[in-house]
Amino acid sequence: MDIRPNCVLANQTNHLNIFHVHKCASREHKFFSTSMKQLRYKKYFVGTKPQLTLNHVAYNIFLQRAGISTSLVTPNTSILPINPISLNNPLQIIDASLICNDMIKSDLKIISTNFANYQNFHFYTDGSVKALGQQGCKSGFGWIQVSNDAPKLTFSGSTVFFPSSYKSESMALLTAIITLPYQGTAIISTDSANCIHTFNQRINTPVISPRRKLKQNNYLIWDLIFWIIHNMKLSISLQKVKAHSNDIYNDRADALANIGSFSDQPIIVNYRFFTQTSLGYIGWNNIYVVDRNVRKWADNPVQATIFNSLVNNTSLKPIHEFISNGSIDWSFTRLWIHHNPTESPTNNRLSIVKGTKIKKSNFIYPTADILQRNYPKLYPKGVIKCVECKRRDDTATHVCLCNSHIEDINRILCIHKTKLGALLMAQSNSFTFDLSDRINKSLFTCIEIDDTTSHSMIPRSLPGLLLLYNLIPTELTYLFYNYIGDKKTRESLFLKYTDDLIRDLNHVTWTKRLRSFKKWEKSLNITRKDKRYYRQRFRNRHNQDISDQQIITCTTTHSERNYSGVKYRLPYEKSLLTFNSSAHIRWTSSNFLHSGSWESHRDELQFNIIDSSFINDVWCSLGC
Structure with missing residues (x-):
């Protein structure tokens, strides 16, 4: 049955779908100036997204608000754990959704048990990144519970892969939310405007397509955050606190984040915790998932590969x-x-x-x-x-x-x-x-x-x-x-x-x-x-003087040209000089492990931010 509308009705409403447009001074806006003048439009707007995309988003919102069920809409409830667990048991969620040392899981479970009989919480969270882009990069996070209605506990830890202040702040939110009891209420104070923007955007958007999720940095962390909020029936609100403003609790969270950055037992999200229909995850070098916009990130290995080919050219x-x-x-x-x-x-x-x-x-x-x-x-x-x-x-x-x-x-x-x-x-x-x-x-x-x-x-x-x-x-x-x-x-x-x-x-x-x-x-x-x-002039003429060219009698290759039925090899071709053919993997790994540009680590031979035992533990936990 075709449920699409056959006509369009325009009426005033308080429910609007906001979309962004280019500024009038932008190149995109000026590009349409000539055609708009011919059509006699004095004022016009140019959206940052194509019209078909805006139509699709508006149609999905219409279906959501009208309560029409369709397979084209993928609600948040479709994200389910791969192993059967109790959806409102935080201890089982900690076990299944995180990959880390058992002692760290035990600490989170103890905190969750202490929070079990309380409902109102107030957290201060913070993240810390040291030596970003260098081999000694450390990404830590920490939080403190300050409400008088619940035990005042603290937690700190570290994380790896694509370190950034945004990822550290996101992990601080996740580890705080994952300890909350069923139907708990929490206010989370953070100095990360980026986290607050992402949280509000996900909360206020009725429908988020898988494609849009996969374009978001650290989407595994945020998918788990909102899965917990939805299934644990939590009430979460984020508020901005100014960094380094002599706020005693924020300063304490900052100190915990600095302590956590020195931890050699990192925490990451188990991507196999979710079952996603028709979704595939891209991994790098058999280490972990690239949880960001793959299309943009792929520019790193592509440019490294092109550069490797470039420097091996004798020209x-x-x-x-x-x-x-x-x-x-x-x-x-x-x-x-x-x-x-x-x-x-x-x-x-x-x-x-x-x-x-x-x-x-x-x-x-x-x-x-x-x-x-x-x-x-x-x-x-x-x-x-x-x-x-x-x-x-x-x-x-x-x-x-x-x-x-x-x-x-x-x-x-x-x-x-x-x-x-x-x-x-x-x-x-x-x-x-x-x-x-x-x-x-x-x-x-x-x-x-x-x-x-x-x-x-x-x-x-x-x-x-x-x-x-x-x-x-x-x-x-x-x-x-x-x-x-x-x-x-x-x-x-x-x-x-x-x-x-x-x-x-x-x-x-x-x-x-x-x-x-x-x-x-x-x-x-x-x-x-x-x-x-x-x-055109010499195509059908026989070349009499070929003494200075190398005659090739074998099958034509890409580096050969054919004139008058005689094949010649070009006097230049690629050959290895200094860099090996797989060097781009090592260069790109610098970006994966500590967010360093591949150019800045072109001459580095080792990457020692994490030891191999942790990588082995990751894949053992994933069943690989």
Whole structure:
């Protein structure tokens, strides 16, 4: 039977479904300005979610309020424990829902037994994270019961995997709620606005789809919190307390959280406690569930894998020493390459700009050696010298080391050294007495090239030359990190400054070289049309001169091209340099274990935040 409405009725109601819209100054709002003017709409709103999603949410709320039962709606009561237990027995819930040492479970059971004959409680909870992102990261939590109508007891503990202050605060709420008796009432005071927002959002939303739950950080903890509230018939309210405000109870909870962070017996949620229809959990490295938005988190292993493949490419041999020593800030490099200097999100100019950045950063920009490889019939055989200095081979690496460019590069770096000092001086709130010395000792040192300098590798002592290839040296980002605290401001100023610096460097190097090279091509009657129709022109011609190419008689692979029935292997291919093919697993584990970015732990070989015995105990408890 189709229960969907066949018509739409509009009437005033006190029950509204609130949805968010973009600000009028946002790019999303301005995107529709032209079409809205054509339709003569003076005022319009652009939702942050698609219309189909809003329609679906509104329809589910209608079904919920109308009391219509349908299989499309998944109420909270569908979350049931996998093992049959008493739904109002906190002792059995503690046993089945938590994975931790038996002594910790015993402590929680004793507290729950002491609370059994009372109904009104008031908790102060707090969380603590130490050395976030480092191998010594500690995530602890604690709470204290302060109501005179119940025993004044305390508890503290620690947790692992994706540590954060939000997770620590959430675990403090969970361990307090799990000890409450059936139909108990509790006021929980916390200084975490994030926890209060999540709690109110889940309480006030009639229907939450599994898809939306799986996008929430620490969804296992919050699923268990609301399962306990629903099945134990609890009345819970959260109130905000200001952190470090000399509140005696909040300070005591903070001290308990600090004590808990030193515990070597962590507590985690047993994800097998729930039976979820058509839901699957994603695990990492056979350790534990990724209880957050998997789509966003998957960017960590994906980017680590891409980076591992990138550094094992022989085309990056000129900067191999910089990669090995961690002298390139890959996060800011990615930010710069993805930077859009145009007003439109997609256009031809943006494609050209990004394509040029990628080619230069991978040292595959069409210099003479690349063009000679791609168009052997157009360019003369043998080594093609630089058209400006006439001394070295014309390669991508030579552009930054060419003697005809060094003087201009030093002049540009000197100008922007002064600009950087003024920028950081104006933005910094800390001491800046040593700023000038730090800038002078960084990448802005004078560049000197002699005849003994190799032009196949970029010298390790000249990190400023990396900017010519759209690679951001750590010596530059170090200054921005130290003198600009706000992330949004730091990235905005960095992009503006880097845009000016690299544009000026390109003008005296790549652009200058391109003009000279075009004149040289013109002297050989090589035009853009010749390169554009090269494949079509020589496709059916037999290549007589193949002595400098390797003939392949086996089956064609991805790194081979076929011209005139003869197969040739490209003169470049991937080969292992330093990093092994599974290094991305180790890099991503740093994010899983202590929330560190994989870039910051690229050179770490061990992760000792937890011992292997706990991991084994986890999987033994899960029956794996």
